[in-house]
Amino acid sequence: MTTIRATCGTCGDVELTTADVQVMISEDSGEGNYSFRCPMCEGVVVKGSPRHTIDLLVSAGVRYSTWGTPAETPLDPAAPAFSYDDLLEFHGMLADDDAVAGALDALLN
Numbered sequence: 767m768t769t770i771r772a773t774c775g776t777c778g779d780v781e782l783t784t785a786d787v788q789v790m791i792s793e794d795s796g797e798g799n800y801s802f803r804c805p806m807c808e809g810v811v812v813k814g815s816p817r818h819t820i821d822l823l824v825s826a827g828v829r830y831s832t833w834g835t836p837a838e839t840p841l842d843p844a845a846p847a848f849s850y851d852d853l854l855e856f857h858g859m860l861a862d863d864d865a866v867a868g869a870l871d872a873l874l875n
């Protein structure tokens with residue numbers, strides 16, 4: 767198994783295996799970050815990385831997942847601001863399972 771040297775902000779350089787590291791890759795840029803639990807202090811370390819580092823980690827067998835920016839409906843700049851009344855109405859809607867199901871259905875279709 768490949769040994770990966772990384773740096774914990776508290777402990778300094780640590781040695782890890784490919785199973786100790788996870789990679790998250792941006793579908794938009796190919797850049798991403800990697801994370802691991804430090805074997806010395808057990809703190810979680812997350813570091814942003816350029817694409818070539820991400821590629822090296824993945825080619826060494828580190829498991830990875832991807833994420834992308836969701837396609838969102840463009841905001842209407844002329845729409846009224848979200849108010850406390852809107853918040854209360856939303857709160858009431860969340861208590862109504864049929865209303866939540868209808869809203870989710872409208873979002874997904």
Ligand SMILES: [Zn+2]
Pocket residue numbers: 774775776777778804805806807808809
């Ligand atoms: Zn540490």
